[in-house]
Amino acid sequence: MADLDVTGNLSVSGETTLNGPLNANSGVGASQADFDSIRTTLFLFKEGSHNNLPVPPVCLGAQVYRADNHKVVESEELAAGFFTETARNTGTEANPVMGYHKEDDLLGIFASAVYSGGTYADYESLLVGGIAIKAAEDHGIEKYGTKLCLIVTPNGTEQPVVGAVLDEDFTFHCLDFKHHGDQIGFFNADKVEQQELNLSPNPTADEKVDQVIAILKNYGLIKS
Numbered sequence: 048m049a050d051l052d053v054t055g056n057l058s059v060s061g062e063t064t065l066n067g068p069l070n071a072n073s074g075v076g077a078s079q080a081d082f083d084s085i086r087t088t089l090f091l092f093k094e095g096s097h098n099n100l101p102v103p104p105v106c107l108g109a110q111v112y113r114a115d116n117h118k119v120v121e122s123e124e125l126a127a128g129f130f131t132e133t134a135r136n137t138g139t140e141a142n143p144v145m146g147y148h149k150e151d152d153l154l155g156i157f158a159s160a161v162y163s164g165g166t167y168a169d170y171e172s173l174l175v176g177g178i179a180i181k182a183a184e185d186h187g188i189e190k191y192g193t194k195l196c197l198i199v200t201p202n203g204t205e206q207p208v209v210g211a212v213l214d215e216d217f218t219f220h221c222l223d224f225k226h227h228g229d230q231i232g233f234f235n236a237d238k239v240e241q242q243e244l245n246l247s248p249n250p251t252a253d254e255k256v257d258q259v260i261a262i263l264k265n266y267g268l269i270k271s
Contacts, residue, residue: 129157131154131155133148133152133154133155134146134147134148135147135148135149135152147185147186147187148182148185148186149182149185149186150182150183150184150185151181151182152181152182153179153180153181154180154181154182154193155179155180156177156178156179156180157177157178157179158174158176158177158178158179158198159174159175159176159177160172160173160174160175161173161175163205173205174207175199175200175207176198176199176200176207177198177207178195178196178197178198179195179196179198179209180193180194180195180196181193181194181196183214183215184215192215193215194212194213194214194215195212195213196209196211196212197209197210197211197212198210210222229241231266232266232267233266233267233268234267234268235267236265236266236267239265239266242262242265242266244258244259244262245258246258
């Protein structure tokens with residue numbers, strides 16, 4: 048589908064419904080089977096102009112894109128949302144040569160950018176955070192490892208950083224960890240509240256050690 052170049056006021060009132068796939072050549076309208084197989088963006092905006100001033104691709108107000116799927120299908124096919132499909136192109140745009148991704152290739156990202164200064168005519172946005180999916184290995188036959196990265200911008204800076212990663216081996220990495228909950232458990236132990244020592248007025252060393260060991264067992268940190 049070709050880019051939509053905004054050269055005037057674009058106004059949409061009410062609810063807009065597509066009854067078939069939007070095709071740059073044939074327009075709107077196709078069979079139900081074609082409609083069910085859509086895996087593309089509905090609208091793709093690029094920067095246009097209005098009164099000879101650049102118009103950045105912006106969303107005014109708290110608007111969202113909603114995707115519904117009410118097909119009668121298996122449960123794992125019921126999800127509806129944001130979807131990306133990518134490949135490593137070793138050719139050109141005119142003559143693409145699709146290939147497997149390499150380790151650390153960016154496969155998809157849901158990100159946010161914000162106003163970073165300037166006037167309407169020279170407005171610039173700045174990426175401040177998002178959720179990214181990256182290849183965790185060189186992809187190939189039966190090798191498609193991925194990892195999930197959470198990207199944030201620390202206060203007082205303008206440089207987004209990866210603050211946490213859910214790795215391909217289900218390990219969660221983060222720069223710092225702070226637990227705000229009332230209970231916690233490790234190594235599949237039942238969650239317990241914060242433990243405290245309940246010592247006698249003149250506790251012995253053995254009594255202190257025994258209680259500390261019991262508390263560590265309750266947390267799941269040690270076992271007999």
